[in-house]
Amino acid sequence: MTSLHSQSLAESPACYPIAVSAALPAEIEEFVRELAAMSGAVAVVLGGSRSTGEIDDDSDWDLAVLYRGTLDLGALARHGPVHPPGSWGRFMNGGAWLRIGERKVDVLLRDVDVVEHWAARAQTGEYEVDLLLGYLAGIPSYTLLAERAIGVVLAGSLPPAGAYPAALAEEGARRWRFHRDFSLEHARMRARRGDIAGAVGQTSRAAIEAAHARLCDRRVWVVNEKRILERAGLEALHPRFARVPVDREGLLSWIAAIEAELVNDPK
Numbered sequence: 610m611t612s613l614h615s616q617s618l619a620e621s622p623a624c625y626p627i628a629v630s631a632a633l634p635a636e637i638e639e640f641v642r643e644l645a646a647m648s649g650a651v652a653v654v655l656g657g658s659r660s661t662g663e664i665d666d667d668s669d670w671d672l673a674v675l676y677r678g679t680l681d682l683g684a685l686a687r688h689g690p691v692h693p694p695g696s697w698g699r700f701m702n703g704g705a706w707l708r709i710g711e712r713k714v715d716v717l718l719r720d721v722d723v724v725e726h727w728a729a730r731a732q733t734g735e736y737e738v739d740l741l742l743g744y745l746a747g748i749p750s751y752t753l754l755a756e757r758a759i760g761v762v763l764a765g766s767l768p769p770a771g772a773y774p775a776a777l778a779e780e781g782a783r784r785w786r787f788h789r790d791f792s793l794e795h796a797r798m799r800a801r802r803g804d805i806a807g808a809v810g811q812t813s814r815a816a817i818e819a820a821h822a823r824l825c826d827r828r829v830w831v832v833n834e835k836r837i838l839e840r841a842g843l844e845a846l847h848p849r850f851a852r853v854p855v856d857r858e859g860l861l862s863w864i865a866a867i868e869a870e871l872v873n874d875p876k
Contacts, residue, residue: 633763636710637670640688644672644716645764649680651721652765656832660761669713673756675767677721685716694718698741700727700748719753728754734776744834746788746817751777755830773828781825786874789818793868800860809853812864816846819871846870 633641644653654660657671674680682691685705692703704717730736731751738747758770796811817834820841824831831837838844849867854860 634710634712637712637714640709640714641672641763643684644674647674647676647681647684649676649678650765651675651677652767653763654756654760654767655763656717656756656760657715660759669715670709671715671717672763673717673719673760675719675721675724675765680718694720698739698748699723700739700750700752701741719756724753724757727751728757728770731777732774734774734780736777736781745814746821746834748833749781749821749831751781752832755832758830759832773830778825778828782822785818785822785825789815789822789871792818793864793871796864797861800857800864803857805853805855805860808860808864809850812867813850815871816843816867819843819874823874843870 632638641653644650652675654673654675655671656673658668659670674685680694682693685691688709689705689707691705694703696703700723702718702720702723704715707714707716727736727750731754736750738749741748754770757767758773792811792815796808796815799807799811817837820837820843821831823841823843824837829840831840838846846867849863854863
């Protein structure tokens with residue numbers, strides 16, 4: 610195992626071992642040191658599939674820089690274009706898509722004060738959902754708490770995220786099912802009007818929302834929509850989206866068949 614240390618972090622420089630199957634590659638370890646040394650940085654956290662062990666051939670390196678106040682982005686900008694705080698929305702915030710050596714690295718910027726605000730609200734079951742590029746059903750604000758829960762602190766110090774809040778599990782499951790049903794109703798409406806693309810889009814969104822509901826029931830953290838159907842036990846839906854009828858009645862029947870699977874919702 611490799612551990613990192615930086616006396617330049619904004620808060621406690623305590624470090625943690627890397628809880629992955631292999632030590633960090635040397636170029637990634639050095640890059641983490643650079644991130645940790647940026648003025649304003651509180652911690653550098655490993656996220657994504659490499660923090661959970663669900664690594665495949667397409668897995669990149671997801672590194673979050675948690676900061677407080679103003680973050681000096683100079684060290685990060687030396688590696689490529691940086692999207693500063695706020696440019697990716699209030700939850701995703703900002704970051705960079707980089708190549709460090711031969712490795713693809715995604716850097717995410719997270720304002721600690723914002724994370725703490727939405728984490729506290731999630732404890733009582735409160736959250737909001739924002740439209741975000743690349744997402745079908747949107748990004749819930751409790752994603753920030755989920756990132757903390759599954760992330761591995763590489764440098765710096767952060768308080769533990771704690772268990773999945775019971776209030777969030779209950780309210781999240783209820784709200785995501787409402788979203789699911791709303792999207793399915795719009796899918797039917799569009800199908801009746803001959804809007805094939807709109808009907809398929811709304812049905813796809815409903816599937817993601819149904820997956821969110823199931824995972825809230827099970828108190829499983831979700832940080833994005835990747836593999837969310839598989840995680841929720843809805844992977845059998847994929848072939849259905851490869852065979853979409855184009856006639857009105859066939860499309861309505863197709864939506865009804867998918868709906869039957871989505872509402873058959875074992876907890």
